[in-house]
Amino acid sequence: MCGIAGIIHFDGRPVDPCQLERMLAAMRYRGPDDSGVFVDGNVGLGHVRLSIIDLSRDGRQPMSSADGDLTLSYNGEIYDYLELKQELATECRFQTKTDTEVLLHAYRKWGLAALHRLNGMFAFAIYDRRNRELHLVRDRFGIKPLYYYRTGETLFFASEPIAILRILDQAPPPDDRTIYDFLVYNRTNHTERSFFEGLRKLQHGHYLRISGAQVTQQPWYRLREQLKPGFPTPAELKESLTSSIELRLRSDVSVGACLSGGLDSSSIVALAAEELGTSLSTFSAAYGEGDHGDETRFIEEFRGRVPEMHYTRPTFDDFFADLDDFVEVMQEPVPGTSGYAEYKVHELAHGHTTVLLNGQGVDEMLAGYLYLAGFYYKELFWGLRWGKLAREMVLDVVTHRSLTGPMAFGYFLLPAQLKDSVSRMQRGYLTPEFARAGSGDETILEELYGAPSLNDALLAHFERKFEHHLVWGDRSSMRFSLELRFPFLDHRFVERALCLSNEQVLRNGVTKVILREAMAGVLPEAIVGRHDKIGYETPEAEWFRQPAFVEFAMDILGSTRFKDRGYVSATRARKQYERHLRGDSDLATEIWKWIHLELWFRKFLDG
Numbered sequence: 001m002c003g004i005a006g007i008i009h010f011d012g013r014p015v016d017p018c019q020l021e022r023m024l025a026a027m028r029y030r031g032p033d034d035s036g037v038f039v040d041g042n043v044g045l046g047h048v049r050l051s052i053i054d055l056s057r058d059g060r061q062p063m064s065s066a067d068g069d070l071t072l073s074y075n076g077e078i079y080d081y082l083e084l085k086q087e088l089a090t091e092c093r094f095q096t097k098t099d100t101e102v103l104l105h106a107y108r109k110w111g112l113a114a115l116h117r118l119n120g121m122f123a124f125a126i127y128d129r130r131n132r133e134l135h136l137v138r139d140r141f142g143i144k145p146l147y148y149y150r151t152g153e154t155l156f157f158a159s160e161p162i163a164i165l166r167i168l169d170q171a172p173p174p175d176d177r178t179i180y181d182f183l184v185y186n187r188t189n190h191t192e193r194s195f196f197e198g199l200r201k202l203q204h205g206h207y208l209r210i211s212g213a214q215v216t217q218q219p220w221y222r223l224r225e226q227l228k229p230g231f232p233t234p235a236e237l238k239e240s241l242t243s244s245i246e247l248r249l250r251s252d253v254s255v256g257a258c259l260s261g262g263l264d265s266s267s268i269v270a271l272a273a274e275e276l277g278t279s280l281s282t283f284s285a286a287y288g289e290g291d292h293g294d295e296t297r298f299i300e301e302f303r304g305r306v307p308e309m310h311y312t313r314p315t316f317d318d319f320f321a322d323l324d325d326f327v328e329v330m331q332e333p334v335p336g337t338s339g340y341a342e343y344k345v346h347e348l349a350h351g352h353t354t355v356l357l358n359g360q361g362v363d364e365m366l367a368g369y370l371y372l373a374g375f376y377y378k379e380l381f382w383g384l385r386w387g388k389l390a391r392e393m394v395l396d397v398v399t400h401r402s403l404t405g406p407m408a409f410g411y412f413l414l415p416a417q418l419k420d421s422v423s424r425m426q427r428g429y430l431t432p433e434f435a436r437a438g439s440g441d442e443t444i445l446e447e448l449y450g451a452p453s454l455n456d457a458l459l460a461h462f463e464r465k466f467e468h469h470l471v472w473g474d475r476s477s478m479r480f481s482l483e484l485r486f487p488f489l490d491h492r493f494v495e496r497a498l499c500l501s502n503e504q505v506l507r508n509g510v511t512k513v514i515l516r517e518a519m520a521g522v523l524p525e526a527i528v529g530r531h532d533k534i535g536y537e538t539p540e541a542e543w544f545r546q547p548a549f550v551e552f553a554m555d556i557l558g559s560t561r562f563k564d565r566g567y568v569s570a571t572r573a574r575k576q577y578e579r580h581l582r583g584d585s586d587l588a589t590e591i592w593k594w595i596h597l598e599l600w601f602r603k604f605l606d607g
Contacts (some may be wrong), residue, residue, distance in 0.1 A: 002030055002061070002076075003024065003030030003031050003048040003160065004025055004072075004146075004157075005047075006045045006134075006158070007019060007154065013153075015044030016044075017044065020044050024037075024047070024048050024163070025490045027159060027163050029478060029479055029480070030075075031048025033049050033051040036049075038064070040071075040241075045073040045125055047073045049386075049391055051099055051252075053077070053252055054096055054252065061109060063101065065105075069128065070107065071124075072107070072127075073124060074122060074123075074124035075119055076121045076124070077121060077483070078122065079248055081120075084117060085102045091593060092105045092232045093477070103124070108246065112353075113220070116220075116221070117207050121139050121485075122139045122143075123146040124137050125157065128310065129180055131250065133210065133211045134209075135207050136202055136207060137220070138203070138204050139204060140205050140491050141489055141491075142205075142471075143486060144474070145203070145471060148163050149198060153200075153213075155210065157323055160475070161331050172196040173605075174197065175196060178194065180438035180440070181441050182335060183568070184423050184430075184438070189233065189471050190444060190468070199501075205220060205221035206218065206220065213458040219456060220314040221481070227496075227498060227499050230499035232442065235518065237497070238522075240490075241487060243270075244488070248347050253355060254281075254352075255355040256279060256281040256349060256353035256354075257282050258284070259283065260295055260296070261297075261527070263515060265358070265359035266302070266362075267359050267521075269302060269536060270302075270305075273305060281309070281352065282299070284312070287297065289301035293502060297526075308352075312345055312348040314340065314538060317459075318547070319538070321401065322343070324603075329343065329475050331475060331604070334468075336589055337538045337540045339472045350481065355483045356483070356485070356585070357486075359486075360466075361462075363491060365458060365462060366514070368457060370400055371405065372408075373404075374405055374411065374412045376455065376456075377406070377409035379451075380552050381413075382452075392500060397509075399509035400509075411449070416442075416450060419445055421438075427590070429568050430567065442463050455498070459506070460481075460500060510531065516529075530553045550581065553591065553594075553595055556573070556594075556595060557570050557574050563600070576591075
């Protein structure tokens with residue numbers, strides 16, 4: 001895992017290497033082991049390296065072909081690089097042991113068609129000197145980030161927004177559409193837009209072709225077109241997941257695992273040990289016994305089964321002290337403090353390991369979020385299967401002690417315009433002007449919340465919602481020079497997991513049915529039978545009642561700058577905060593959104 005950057009001047013001006021160096025300096029933590037710059041006239045590429053495969057200087061980037069015709073700056077890992085190298089060996093002479101060189105030769109032989117042969121995560125820029133063309137490419141599911149910004153006759157691109165902002169004369173203005181979706185729907189990263197107007201994220205499964213002054217974006221991978229028949233048995237799902245884990249253990253540095261105590265991360269740790277004979281050290285966030293979100297008793301089920309178990313125990317004092325750094329690391333607002341718990345896990349792992357396996361992706365594929373059951377109920381309702389609908393809803397409520405699924409069902413039945421009105425009304429703190437002017441992105445209203453069936457909803461959520469977890473994880477892991485790997489995101493697994501039957505996903509009020517069945521006998525029943533959904537949570541409701549934070553937040557809400565933004569009514573926000581302080585309701589998510597949005601303005605735009 002690394003960081004890449006680049007500059008293209010369409011008017012023919014030569015690229016200044018010092019500008020590339022400034023971009024790289026802004027994200028040096030992504031690649032503390034090495035760096036390099038390549039300039040050919042009006043095209044410049046930069047790279048900072050975190051050494052994972054072939055730790056020698058042979059892996060230095062940007063890397064050029066022997067004849068100098070192709071130059072590559074690449075961030076990610078190609079897990080099947082050994083198999084590809086063997087296939088290419090008959091006609092290619094390899095000088096290094098890196099997956100980077102394999103990617104370079106694969107591109108020379110197959111062009112963009114090589115992308116379909118790659119099993120991995122990647123974002124890269126490859127420059128063809130003969131044709132004066134540059135391709136920017138992003139992996140299937142958006143694991144590795146890539147941003148670009150065009151101003152005048154120049155296009156900048158980088159792994160993180162901060163690298164582009166560092167060399168602009170002035171930061172772009174805020175993107176109000178993105179802010180609306182953030183405040184009203186808690187959604188970010190669901191489209192190519194960022195919080196900075198005009199600063200775009202290359203969509204996953206797409207490439208950008210830059211030829212002369214022509215910039216065109218095209219998809220190279222469409223998930224809907226690549227779907228395969230689902231897993232017929234739990235055993236086949238387990239076999240596929242085990243194969244994915246095995247590939248993601250390839251590394252020349254140590255590999256550990258994030259362990260939350262939930263089904264997803266526990267499955268990875270257990271299968272690595274039981275099926276592959278690799279016992280991974282684990283890294284977890286925990287709180288005081290009995291505290292909201294604490295999963296220690298489930299994590300401790302692995303005591304004696306792994307070589308080392310590491311814990312971080314974030315406190316309010318830690319959070320308050322880290323707040324400025326966390327805002328800087330995230331670079332854009334996030335709708336909750338769960339990312340802070342992940343940040344602390346990555347801080348904990350720094351110095352112990354370089355690679356961490358992570359269990360993200362299952363909730364979107366196997367309906368781990370309780371509200372996703374609402375789509376199943378909607379499908380049953382329109383299919384006139386009302387007896388089954390009633391049974392599933394009752395069992396859902398009894399199992400999870402929550403009305404989330406049934407309430408979501410009612411919401412999903414509403415037309416798009418009414419959904420937007422209801423969501424906006426629930427955020428009574430919006431200024432009237434901003435509420436009237438805004439409307440939710442059609443990606444949210446039509447694709448995410450308008451899906452006609454559970455299967456369509458899961459596919460839409462995987463394609464349009466899931467990426468924010470990957471972005472936040474990438475930002476905080478790279479802050480501590482760590483590489484995250486995601487066994488559940490092997491495309492061979494995803495393309496089948498998203499075609500499971502409803503009964504394999506949701507049954508009798510139970511989520512992730514087939515994964516639970518696959519892990520029966522491998523994981524303790526205490527974990528397989530868990531029905532609570534926690535993930536990386538913090539006791540934010542209580543943290544926001546601490547006197548130091550209350551004083552800090554009230555100063556922000558009472559400031560002229562906050563009032564003048566025009567998004568949130570300071571008066572209404574203070575009243576809602578006071579309700580939270582009295583314990584009348586838990587409004588921690590909304591409080592955090594106001595505060596993080598304002599801190600983002602002050603750090604990235606005001607100055």
